Amino acid sequence: MKKDSDMEMRALLAVVASLLILLAFNTWYAKRYAPSTSPKSRPQASSPARKEARPETPLPLKERRSSPSPSLLRVEVLPVETELFSAQMTEAGGRFLSFRLKNYREDKGPKAPLVELVSAPKQGLPIEVYPAGHPELAVRPVKGEPRALRLTDAERGKILFRPQGTSPLSLERVFSFSAKSYLFHLEVKVTNPGEKPVQDRLLFRIVGAPFSRSTRYVFKGPAYMDGKKLEEIKLKKPGSFREYAGPVSWVAYEDAYFILALLPEDRKGPWRLTFRRLERDTDEVILWSPEFTLSPGASKTFRLAAYFGPKRMEDLKAVGRGLPKALHFGFFDPVAKPLLWCLKFFHRYVGNYGLAIILLTFLVRIIFWPLNHLSYKSMKKMQEIQPIIQRLREKYQDDPQRLQQELMQVYRTYKINPFSGCLPMLIQIPVFFALYKVLLQAIELRHAPFWAWIDDLSAPDRLPVGFDIPYLHGLPVLTILMGISMYVQQKLSPTSLDPTQARLMLIMPVFFTVLFVNFPSGLVLYWLTNNLLSIVQQVMINKLHAR
Template sequence: EEAYFMTAIISEEDKKATVKGTTLPDGEVRITYITPSLNLRQHQKATESFTLYLGPRDLYILKALNKKLEKAINFGWFDIIAKPLLVTLRFFNKHLANYGLSIILLTIIIKILFWPLTHKSYQSMKEMRKLQPMMAKIREKYKGNKQEMQKQLMGLYKTYKINPMGGCLPMIVQIPVFFALFRVLPNSIELRHAPFVLWINDLSAPDRLFSFPFQIPFMAPPYGIPVLTLIMGASMFLQQKMTPTPGDPAQAKMMMLLPIVFTFLFINFPSGLVLYWLVNNVLSIAQQYRINRQVG
């Protein structure tokens, strides 16, 4: 459980020291605290003061100790995003008393912040669909010359001021948030054994309905039905059906495969992360429905 608990020895005099761990033959672990050597005269005494911490990797507790112990909580490259997300989740949970509901509320807020960008992206994909007849003619005309085909297509995009990768932008801009949550959810003691509803009793672990005694391909133990993950995959499929098809056939094929890829990918992810992506998909579907009605 080293992801949730830690041991720290801190010198009170800010001296350099090292800690050495040794595993004994009987399986016990011996911890040795080593300080710089001292030169003492006869009958002279020296006292070394230090603080020993054995407890949870709780950001607030470690900050309260004022020993720079909060540095022990590091979420890697996405630390600058992950810690504010963790603080926000704790704040929401203080009022909602449920980390699942806190994740849903956080997802809604993130979606609102990204609304202008995703709205523009969806509009761009709508415009791209209108150009498909012209794009088909260009591909047919220059099918023997790939370089000229790409040049003509890029000229068409420039003329109509369309970004050919616009359909991928909503997913790309969320990657930092996704990976930050990927680091936070399974490594924060706040989410350890945090229940949501029904069978989801630990948001830091993969969701499993029932327990099977046999192995399931691509699935890490425990083995069961990943209901939330399957619902998430279905929501991605529905979202793809509602989203205008990209003009580039290769991009369109890639987008259609994403629901399948993500479903297998998310099988072993924390259920809290699956919940975040599912809610995000549902909000995207609602947004796409609204845009489709406006455009007609």
């Protein structure tokens, strides 16, 4: 192998490096978020505020983690209807039996079921509220008034659940809803009906499992914000337990697109959080109130808000309290959020996210046009001096150091930067990865159609052909077009006289086509459009150079 390489080999290495980064990135995310089945999984890192431990007080009754008992099936169900969701609340503890989002469906198509946020009913219904010393009160029958709640326009309404019978502590729950918000409020009044003082904590429990089908590369599980930073709790195997004590802005269970979040009114607390993996992809989140003491006949009221809905930035910002940080794109967040903003901006005018991606590609190309132009000119000059470089290689093939010195002298003489051809691709790598993350996590692009067979930009493109294609289940037409465009782009680009390098560059379109076959169609559309614009720019440069 030759000791030195010309501009095309450097560009090839840049492409390969970017692909290796992409593959490493995917592997890292898969290992980071996929549940572990090994009993020797790495222990969780400990910190002063969060440690491996067992809860000091009992958790809810085991029967609420299995099929409902007959007594629970006989209680009344109260419907709650707003413009955004349709819910059902049970008088067995004033919990949600169902919480369906009217604007989101589990799959493509108008007949697909609505997204259900009560995703693990056998493990527990949200929001379970009970004293730590009396977990049975989480399912104690209560009386709800009114018997149904239907809100439209700007209406607001409440459902009051009054305790029935006698118990060591009396819990009165009030849920307040708004017709046009996923945010609702919960007020719990704890009363001591006994003759002795009672010391206890109030627990708010939710259980979550993924609400929708999403890639394994996106985090799914408990998360909280302590007022400054976001923490994602990665529980691996059933029984894994984590704990935190301190200020809490919000605590939640989330997946790629949806979130169940609790927001205590008093952020400082001191609050305590416990997280437990109950089974594969099912986690328990408990918010523990500060400890309180009630004398006989005394009462204390706890207030918190809850957000059950999509991780849509406009809705999260309307809530505030740091909840917008629930929508984040990891390392590429500083690039991904401006890209998402641009996509939504273009969508307002064209009404199609596929067209918005095309316009975004135009914008990126315009921004990098001067740099790309400089790169293409440099590659053209490199092509012109290939005979000189070839003679130097033959002359100094046994003296690599002298060869390098002579090559650098040639570059200086002809005013060529040997690295300029790599810069456009290297600079666009963050844009590529950021758009990849946006397509995986932005709910606006979930099930977003483009044209013809491309009915979901967040999924791979597949054209049904009437028969099964092994491993593909359809023809990836857009991906094939992308590979063809890359081949045309390579044929138009300046090439060296080295046949080995030329053959390597011709392999790249095939490699990219195979790599992209299971990528989101929106990402393939971006790359295809980028290739077409590169072809146009290269043709323009070739014509200018020919004059």
